[in-house]
């Protein structure tokens with residue numbers, strides 16, 4: 090196995106009486122794409138927020154690109170990026186101004202050229218001079234994805250990357266993400282409820298339930314292991330098992 094881009098060990102997060110993440114350990118090899126799958130409230134967003142350093146873990150350790158993210162995440166941050174439906178951009182700034190601000194923050198060289206490339210890739214050319222706040226949800230998602238690739242990240246963390254996109258836009262974005270990942274050799278960890286997206290993009294799946302990893306494997310092996318025809322059916326099996334247990 091090659092180098093590990095992400096190493097998580099016994100990671101937990103408690104919000105008062107709620108244990109959102111319950112001692113999970115996993116690693117993601119450099120250059121691979123891994124999915125965090127789980128029902129509502131399984132702990133996906135909390136895990137990603139801890140990996141980004143937005144939330145402090147209750148216990149456990151996180152290393153990204155060899156950097157201890159709990160003690161000093163700054164050496165890794167410029168080499169990472171993320172998308173999240175929970176992080177908004179300033180509404181009054183235009184798309185171009187927003188992307189330019191982030192490009193400066195990330196110290197992107199040849200900013201204008203990079204913005205032009207991303208505008209073309211994400212079909213943003215006609216939106217660049219519009220106020221971000223005036224865009225539709227799907228248009229905002231495309232801007233957020235362009236923002237996430239500004240610094241050509243080596244590690245990309247994504248929470249529901251195509252959630253508000255129509256099927257055609259979602260398909261285009263998945264192709265773009267796959268191309269970026271293949272060309273750059275980036276490591277991607279994404280949370281998604283879209284099983285087709287996971288089957289298409291991900292080498293490996295972490296199944297999360299009530300803050301714990303209950304299974305992990307390739308999409309094909311999970312389907313085989315559970316005797317199902319699709320990852321969606323595996324997901325439903327695991328979710329129903331959870332419901333059955335909590336009924337007792």
Ligand SMILES: Nc1ncnc2c1ncn2[C@@H]1O[C@H](COP(=O)(O)OP(=O)(O)OP(=O)(O)O)[C@@H](O)[C@H]1O
Pocket residue numbers: 104107108109110127128129130131132133134135136
């Ligand atoms: N700030 C908070 N305060 C209290 N509880 C929280 C907080 N954030 C998350 N939780 C709880 O932690 C658990 C995990 O939430 P999280 O948002 O990580 O789940 P998720 O897998 O991303 O769910 P979804 O698919 O619905 O987005 C849930 O029970 C949630 O209610």
